[in-house]
Amino acid sequence: MSLRLSTVILPYRRWHEGGRSAWTRAEQLGFHTAYTYDHLSWRTFRDGPWFGAVPTLTAAASATDRLRLGTLVTSPNFRHPVTLAKELISLDDISGGRVTLGIGAGGSGFDATALGQEPWTPRERADRFAEFVPLLDRLLSEDAVSYEGDYYSAHEARNIPGCVQRPRLPFAVAATGPRGMRLAARFGQAWVTTGDPKLYENGTPEQSIQAIRGQAERLDDICAEVGRDMTDLDRVLLTGFTPDRVAPLQSLNAFVDFAGRHVELGFTEIVIHWPIPDSPFAADEKVFEQIAMEAPAQLR
Secondary structure (H helix, E strand, O other): OOOEEEEEOOOOOOHHHHHHHHHHHHHHHOOOEEEEOOOOOOHHHOOOOOOOHHHHHHHHHHHOOOOEEEEEEEOOOOOOHHHHHHHHHHHHHHHOOOEEEEEOOOOOOHHHOOOOOOOOOHHHHHHHHHHHHHHHHHHHHOOEEEEEOOOOEEEEEEOOOOOOOOOOOOEEEEOOOHHHHHHHHHHOOEEEEOOOHHHOOOOOHHHHHHHHHHHHHHHHHHHHHHOOOHHHOEEEEEOOOOOOOOHHHOOHHHHHHHHHHHHOOOOOEEEEEOOOOOOOOOOOHHHHHHHHHHHHHHOO
């Protein structure tokens, strides 16, 4: 299988002031999927414009025809499985079955406190995630669901007619720990990593490759434990959070070298951020477009 190249478009621009054009251009450039973050606000963008993921993806679905669309990633921080399932089924219908749900356990950023709650501990985030994903799987696959858990409940929740994609839209589960990886192995159509966050500030690209190799090997072991064919699980790298940062986007050759080293680790999809001036994702747009158009053919 040749490498799939995707992008992530942050929802910081008004739709009619550059927001729409990025999604239509992503389709023209041949990206496999265009994702967006599902946050209420995010890091250095907190005090500027920031729009909701599901409405943005709905608009993108209406502005494109072939491009797959998705979140990278949704989390339980401010979502409930019952309401999220209804939105996803609607989005999958509007897009004609082009939606992938990237989903993770969430973190301790702004989303964790925006609803007025105390931030959850890492253990509670993991516990909630372990309940959230299986319930969402049922809600997207069954016409009616009742469930009573420690954190989430559903009472005769109806989701008719269900997803266009059957038995449901695909999950891309972001995880680096064993519990999250088991969820990816059990429920995911893909596994997502950003690398080892401990290496972002002071690590080297070589250390990052070793850390990601270790993650991939743990995933292989977990797939074997749960009886999942590891070749049936796509592997997605969201770039920009390894020690390389934006260096792979400096030239076509730099990206092909970077991507090739990760393809050797079994990755089937690499996601690059749409350039944003004066941000951690600043990059030359002409080089970015060259990578989009020419890199996949060199990585077959």
